[in-house]
Amino acid sequence: xxxxxxxxxxxxxxxxxxxxxxxxxxxxxxxxxxxxxxxxxxxxxxxxxxxxxxxxxxxxxxxxxxxxxxxxxxxxxxxxxxxxxxxxxxxxxxxxxxxxxxxxxxxxxxxxxxxxxxxxxxxxxxxxxxxxxxxxxxxxxxxxxxxxxxxxxxxxxxxxxxxxxxxxxxxxxxxxxxxxxxxxxxxxxxxxxxxxxxxxxxxxxxxxxxxxxxxxxxxxxxxxxxxxxxxxxxxxxxxxxxxxxxxxxxxxxxxxxxxxxxxxxxxxxxxxxxxxxxxxxxxxxxxxxxxxxxxxxxxxxxxxxxxxxxxxxxxxxxxxxxxxxxxxxxxxxxxxxxxxxxxxxxxxxxxxx
Amino acid sequence: xxxxxxxxxxxxxxxxxxxxxxxxxxxxxxxxxxxxxxxxxxxxxxxxxxxxxxxxxxxxxxxxxxxxxxxxxxxxxxxxxxxxxxxxxxxxxxxxxxxxxxxxxxxxxxxxxxxxxxxxxxxxxxxxxxx
Amino acid sequence: xxxxxxxxxxxxxxxxxxxxxxxxxxxxxxxxxxxxxxxxxxxxxxxxxxxxxxxxxxxxxxxxxxxxxxxxxxxxxxxxxxxxxxxxxxxxxxxxxxxxxxxxxxxxxxxxxxxxxxxxxxxxxxxxxxxxxxxxxxxxxxxxxxxxxxxxxxxxxxxxxxxxxxxxxxxxxxxxxxxxxxxxxxxxxxxxxxxxxxxxxxxxxxxxxxxxxxxxx
Numbered sequence: 001x002x003x004x005x006x007x008x009x010x011x012x013x014x015x016x017x018x019x020x021x022x023x024x025x026x027x028x029x030x031x032x033x034x035x036x037x038x039x040x041x042x043x044x045x046x047x048x049x050x051x052x053x054x055x056x057x058x059x060x061x062x063x064x065x066x067x068x069x070x071x072x073x074x075x076x077x078x079x080x081x082x083x084x085x086x087x088x089x090x091x092x093x094x095x096x097x098x099x100x101x102x103x104x105x106x107x108x109x110x111x112x113x114x115x116x117x118x119x120x121x122x123x124x125x126x127x128x129x130x131x132x133x134x135x136x137x138x139x140x141x142x143x144x145x146x147x148x149x150x151x152x153x154x155x156x157x158x159x160x161x162x163x164x165x166x167x168x169x170x171x172x173x174x175x176x177x178x179x180x181x182x183x184x185x186x187x188x189x190x191x192x193x194x195x196x197x198x199x200x201x202x203x204x205x206x207x208x209x210x211x212x213x214x215x216x217x218x219x220x221x222x223x224x225x226x227x228x229x230x231x232x233x234x235x236x237x238x239x240x241x242x243x244x245x246x247x248x249x250x251x252x253x254x255x256x257x258x259x260x261x262x263x264x265x266x267x268x269x270x271x272x273x274x275x276x277x278x279x280x281x282x283x284x285x286x287x288x289x290x291x292x293x294x295x296x297x298x299x300x301x302x303x304x305x306x307x308x309x310x311x312x313x314x315x316x317x318x319x320x321x322x323x324x325x326x327x328x329x330x331x332x333x334x335x336x337x338x339x340x341x342x343x344x345x346x347x348x349x350x351x352x353x
Numbered sequence: 354x355x356x357x358x359x360x361x362x363x364x365x366x367x368x369x370x371x372x373x374x375x376x377x378x379x380x381x382x383x384x385x386x387x388x389x390x391x392x393x394x395x396x397x398x399x400x401x402x403x404x405x406x407x408x409x410x411x412x413x414x415x416x417x418x419x420x421x422x423x424x425x426x427x428x429x430x431x432x433x434x435x436x437x438x439x440x441x442x443x444x445x446x447x448x449x450x451x452x453x454x455x456x457x458x459x460x461x462x463x464x465x466x467x468x469x470x471x472x473x474x475x476x477x478x479x480x481x482x483x484x
Numbered sequence: 485x486x487x488x489x490x491x492x493x494x495x496x497x498x499x500x501x502x503x504x505x506x507x508x509x510x511x512x513x514x515x516x517x518x519x520x521x522x523x524x525x526x527x528x529x530x531x532x533x534x535x536x537x538x539x540x541x542x543x544x545x546x547x548x549x550x551x552x553x554x555x556x557x558x559x560x561x562x563x564x565x566x567x568x569x570x571x572x573x574x575x576x577x578x579x580x581x582x583x584x585x586x587x588x589x590x591x592x593x594x595x596x597x598x599x600x601x602x603x604x605x606x607x608x609x610x611x612x613x614x615x616x617x618x619x620x621x622x623x624x625x626x627x628x629x630x631x632x633x634x635x636x637x638x639x640x641x642x643x644x645x646x647x648x649x650x651x652x653x654x655x656x657x658x659x660x661x662x663x664x665x666x667x668x669x670x671x672x673x674x675x676x677x678x679x680x681x682x683x684x685x686x687x688x689x690x691x692x693x694x695x696x697x698x699x700x701x
Binding site: 218229231232240241242243245261262268269299300304305309310311312313314315316317319321322325326327328329330332333334336337338340341 | 486488489492493496497500501502504505506507508509510511512513514515516517575576577579580582583584586591592593594595649653654655658662
Binding site: 017030035234235275282284 | 394402422425428450451466469
């Protein structure tokens with residue numbers, strides 16, 4: 001797609017009829033969690049939308065976020081949106097490599113100064129900048145340089161949004177999130193390990209349609225997708241209310257699809273769209289497949305107790321510590337009782353004198 | 354792997370969202386009759402248990418009109434057994450469902466021929482006739 | 485560290501530690517403060533049945549007073565009953581106890597728990613108002629009484645709010661609920677909430693002491 005074309009012209013050139021374009025807009029509006037009444041507004045905006053330049057930087061990541069996004073092989077709504085942006089730099093997807101690729105990146109950044117979107121996946125090691133480098137440049141320095149002239153940053157995945165797996169105890173590389181380094185640019189955290197693909201494209205679609213960043217929650221995540229917790233949208237909620245829980249993974253309750261709270265489901269404290277949008281184009285999500293939510297879109301989810309320990313068990317230490325407290329209490333008890341008795345004896349002796 | 358298949362799996366679940374949805378459709382029909390504009394309900398935005406979407410489609414049933422649109426993949430527009438209530442299923446070229454709507458209207462927008470397409474079409478016809 | 489991480493982590497750890505230490509301190513101290521052996525000739529030697537008898541008989545008002553204090557009698561039991569059901573038979577609570585104690589017990593459906601929690605809260609508020617307005621009650625009540633009531637009332641209220649997801653984000657409500665429970669745990673060994681541990685043994689002891697002398701307590 002030519003840079004000077006808008007999205008409407010691009011789709012028409014692809015042979016997409018107006019009817020097809022309306023179908024695309026309906027699906028896109030649904031994807032952006034907009035009400036169906038907004039479809040005409042979306043159509044109007046998308047028809048004249050300009051093609052934004054996107055620079056995608058991958059730092060300390062597993063590439064799962066890119067994989068999640070690109071798993072579709074045939075044109076889907078997601079891939080069309082992806083086509084609509086000008087992806088000027090992406091390690092896994094680009095054909096170029098080496099100095100040529102870096103030069104292309106710098107040229108794209110210069111050409112679109114102040115307007116390009118910077119997408120980041122992976123955390124940034126702050127412990128020793130040598131832990132993760134690209135073309136000899138540390139992640140930290142590359143991020144600072146790229147963020148300087150961008151319009152906004154989309155931190156894709158829990159690693160970029162909150163630190164993710166690298167940040168888990170003991171955090172050997174000193175991994176931090178994008179928002180812990182960049183303080184002067186708008187950052188959209190699209191968390192999840194990985195995020196649901198339509199959530200990533202939903203954010204891009206929002207930007208394409210409205211040219212602004214979507215409404216964010218307290219953790220900087222798009223409120224449209226991260227505004228409800230899994231527990232409140234989970235279809236197994238009636239079982240929770242009735243007190244019907246699966247006790248093990250293969251018992252009667254598990255087979256009947258009962259609530260997985262006792263098996264460690266972190267749904268009540270996790271905010272994501274898994275329960276409504278689901279995964280693989282609405283096929284299923286972990287709870288529907290019989291495994292509790294692990295809370296992958298929340299900060300420090302690797303360190304919030306075991307995946308199979310229920311939320312209400314807490315992380316209160318060990319029984320040994322409590323036995324130690326009991327021993328200390330017993331000692332205090334004996335000591336204070338003996339002291340009291342001694343005082344009493346003394347008082348009695350004084351009285352008798 | 355046959356031992357896995359012998360495990361009976363049942364999901365006797367209900368979100369309780371089917372009845373309210375059908376009521377919402379009823380209210381939308383009332384609004385349509387009163388002369389107000391149509392309503393579109395996005396089925397993907399509702400938490401539905403496995404099987405409930407099928408229950409909704411089964412409850413609504415099939416009516417007199419069934420249209421297959423081929424634009425960016427197949428789209429099925431089915432008037433349900435309740436006239437004015439249309440079930441629209443958008444699929445991509447891989448036959449995967451990308452969106453599902455219930456539209457309460459006299460005729461879904463997607464069935465109408467679009468002005469831009471008519472304009473492009475008349476140009477093509479004129480060119481065809483010239484040659 | 486977020487509020488919830490603190491409340492379900494170090495906060496809980498310290499509160500439990502102080503709770504266990506405080507209670508063992510007071511109980512062991514009380515045991516070691518018991519009076520010297522009574523060397524007079526006993527009228528009855530079956531002190532266990534005398535003790536249990538006192539626990540039973542003192543669980544209800546003396547017949548002569550029953551009518552006059554019926555209000556306190558009924559509301560007292562209603563409050564305790566509702567509280568125990570809400571605390572001990574709610575599934576997430578049982579999972580917490582299981583992680584501490586190592587064993588669990590059956591739970592009740594959430595709808596029942598919500599009803600009992602609301603009853604417990606309402607009764608406690610009513611009793612608190614009575615305590616603050618009734619002239620005799622007001623006269624004999626001290627800081628310990630009011631603090632003990634408040635540290636139990638706040639967990640009840642915040643528990644209902646967290647359960648109904650009302651007022652703030654769920655994690656905040658949950659964290660506040662946990663913190664209020666931790667405050668209660670820390671206060672517990674040092675105030676009148678110790679009656680939970682002391683009441684039955686105290687009645688038993690009175691029963692045995694009197695029983696020895698042939699008096700029905």
